[in-house]
Amino acid sequence: MDVTSFKKRVRDHAGIHDLMHQYMYALTHQIVQAGACNRLHTMEERCARWLLMMHDRTDKKNSTFPLTQEFLAEMLGVRRATVNLAIGMLKNAGFIQYVRGQITIVDRAGLESASCPCYDLIRKEYQLLHGE
Numbered sequence: 001m002d003v004t005s006f007k008k009r010v011r012d013h014a015g016i017h018d019l020m021h022q023y024m025y026a027l028t029h030q031i032v033q034a035g036a037c038n039r040l041h042t043m044e045e046r047c048a049r050w051l052l053m054m055h056d057r058t059d060k061k062n063s064t065f066p067l068t069q070e071f072l073a074e075m076l077g078v079r080r081a082t083v084n085l086a087i088g089m090l091k092n093a094g095f096i097q098y099v100r101g102q103i104t105i106v107d108r109a110g111l112e113s114a115s116c117p118c119y120d121l122i123r124k125e126y127q128l129l130h131g132e
Helices: 003-012 014-040 043-056 069-076 080-092 108-114 118-129
Strands: 064-066 096-099 102-105
Touching: 003 014, 014 043, 014 118, 043 069, 043 080, 043 102, 043 108, 043 118, 069 080, 080 096
Parallel strands: none
Antiparallel strands: 064 102, 096 102
16 A cells, blocks of 8 residues: 555544554554663563564464574664573573574563563553554
């Protein structure tokens, strides 16, 4: 859909307009929360939060998704070696498996316990958006 058609749909349909505003609110909340998280929480907690958010946005029936340490380092704003340590800690705890660019969530509840409280705050905003 081109931009002009999209804008027309949003303008003409109150439901789409409202949904877009709710999504923007949730996204803004996520960005602000992630900024605070980057300042306050450990790399392991932040890594767990990011993996959980990725898992939420994929097919939950398949707990394996492609993800390199280099990409995760870029997303978290740290060096690859730092991500390697955090992934190693989560792997040793039995929460994930990591093999050549593939992450598998083995113990989601455990990964949630390793995450900082920011994950739950962000997740709740998106659940409100989806009416959950």
